[in-house]
Amino acid sequence: MRKRVRDICAFILFIFLVALCDPCKTKALTVNNKVLIKTISNSLNVDARSAIALDSKSQVVLYEKNAYELVPMASTTKIMTTLVALKYGDLEKQIEISSKSAGIRGSTVGYKKEEKIKLKELLFGLMLRSGNDAAIAIAEGISGSVEEFAKLMNEYASEIGVINTHFQSPHGLDSDEHYTTAYDLAVVTAKAQENKLFNEIVSAKDIDGKAYGFTRSYHNINKILWEVPEADGVKTGYTGKAGKCLVSSAKVQGSNVIVVVLNCTPRWKETKKIYDYVGKNYEFKKMFSKGDNAGEVSLDKGTLTLQCAEDIIIPTKHGVEYTVKVLKPEKINHTINKGDKVGTLCILADDQKIYSNYLEAANTLKIKKFPKFFFFGR
Known part of the structure; x- marks a missing residue:
């Protein structure tokens, strides 16, 4: 129980720090304009083309x-x-x-x-x-x-x-x-x-x-x-x-x-x-469980809580530093329903992105749109 509380506190602290960071950067390989995730370096020799x-x-x-x-x-x-x-x-x-x-x-x-x-x-x-x-x-x-x-x-x-x-x-x-x-x-x-x-x-x-x-x-x-x-x-x-x-x-x-x-x-x-x-x-480590809190988006109309949409199990390697970055929307101008995709969670290995997936809204946030009125003078 104490370990779980400690992990959650560490994650919340990291989310706070992430808010000050730039969006995820990656050293991924690009093939035909598609970003691909490169492997972590290794010395395995395989007899195959x-x-x-x-x-x-x-x-x-x-x-x-x-x-x-x-x-x-x-x-x-x-x-x-x-x-x-x-x-x-x-x-x-x-x-x-x-x-x-x-x-x-x-x-x-x-x-x-x-x-x-x-x-x-x-x-x-x-x-x-x-x-x-x-x-x-x-x-x-x-x-x-x-x-x-x-x-x-x-x-x-x-x-x-x-x-x-x-x-x-x-x-x-x-x-x-x-x-x-x-x-x-x-x-x-x-x-x-x-x-x-x-x-x-x-x-x-x-x-x-x-x-x-x-x-x-x-x-x-x-x-x-x-x-x-x-x-x-x-x-x-x-x-x-x-x-x-x-x-x-x-x-x-x-x-x-x-x-x-x-x-x-x-x-x-x-x-x-x-x-x-x-x-x-x-x-293979479970980094987060489905429903784990992944931060909040504060808006004039209220607060939107983000959560993990599924269990996140990542293959980790000894000696590699893993970090998490959360990308949150700066503005929301329409109603968000619970379960909608909002934001992205990225996991990096030695600053190289190895995983990303969407986050989902943990609550509903209603944004009312008011009709525009046009006044015509003589």
């Missing part, structure tokens, strides 16, 4: 190597294919396998031409067996063609802030106009993990077709589910240009960490190395 470890919830980068470089992505493409299918598709829809789907090269489930498969089953075939035939069927079943489905993929990528990625197909076979970055793939995966069914699919090791009402059973080819404790997905990939790729997810100290390795021949070994590094070098 590009790699990243990202805390899914806070979006803090825990490790990166060439994470913003444009590279091929192979079948890790199918993460976005699944995400778009879950957004726009009808899971119970029966989709007929076309000749194009049945004849696609590369990894396949083995669906036959004119066979009818529900979209939900196709998603399991897509993610567990990495079926290119499933990818084509999903695209045709939702959009009518691969080309139209790729447009949906690109539109949705832009919608969620993924700007250095371009999709030309739902399967990821080599193409000069089909590329991504390790960072973008991690962000797409974090978004996908907000969907319960996505998590159910990618975490499944084996699916009994009869139990699910499917046409066949499915075994997951993603070995990371067996090799990393508390791993729960996500997707493998391989092509000649992309090399061996892996997007994975696992719990570290109770927090979900996404690791991406691209063009990485020893992908299982290097992924485990990154998870081991994160577990040994970071401590």
Whole structure:
């Protein structure tokens, strides 16, 4: 109890000091006009063309190597294919396998031409067996063609802030106009993990077709589910240009960490190395709880109290100084209702911004607007 009181007092004191400070400054990297958070420096050497470890919830980068470089992505493409299918598709829809789907090269489930498969089953075939035939069927079943489905993929990528990625197909076979970055793939995966069914699919090791009402059973080819404790997905990939790729997810100290390795021949070994590094070098701390007081905004019409909108758990590193800054609005000229987004809380590591999120109003503040009167003289 005393520790809690001490922490709250320290936070209130800091809020007072923050009021005198300039807005958050950051040494963040900019790619195509988008501000990205750079990783805290580290000495880990990973045998991959590009790699990243990202805390899914806070979006803090825990490790990166060439994470913003444009590279091929192979079948890790199918993460976005699944995400778009879950957004726009009808899971119970029966989709007929076309000749194009049945004849696609590369990894396949083995669906036959004119066979009818529900979209939900196709998603399991897509993610567990990495079926290119499933990818084509999903695209045709939702959009009518691969080309139209790729447009949906690109539109949705832009919608969620993924700007250095371009999709030309739902399967990821080599193409000069089909590329991504390790960072973008991690962000797409974090978004996908907000969907319960996505998590159910990618975490499944084996699916009994009869139990699910499917046409066949499915075994997951993603070995990371067996090799990393508390791993729960996500997707493998391989092509000649992309090399061996892996997007994975696992719990570290109770927090979900996404690791991406691209063009990485020893992908299982290097992924485990990154998870081991994160577990040994970071401590995931709850900085604030949902509803914690984050300061006040004093106005002529009253006082608006700001509070944390959610629990804030941040991966912290020994020897790094962490500070908090709160950005509050200088003026409010309209009514604010309880729960409205007002202000921003930033967390900095050695003066480098690693996290920011909105604050919310803890109370309602009504601002009355009076009509303007115009007087006309003779």
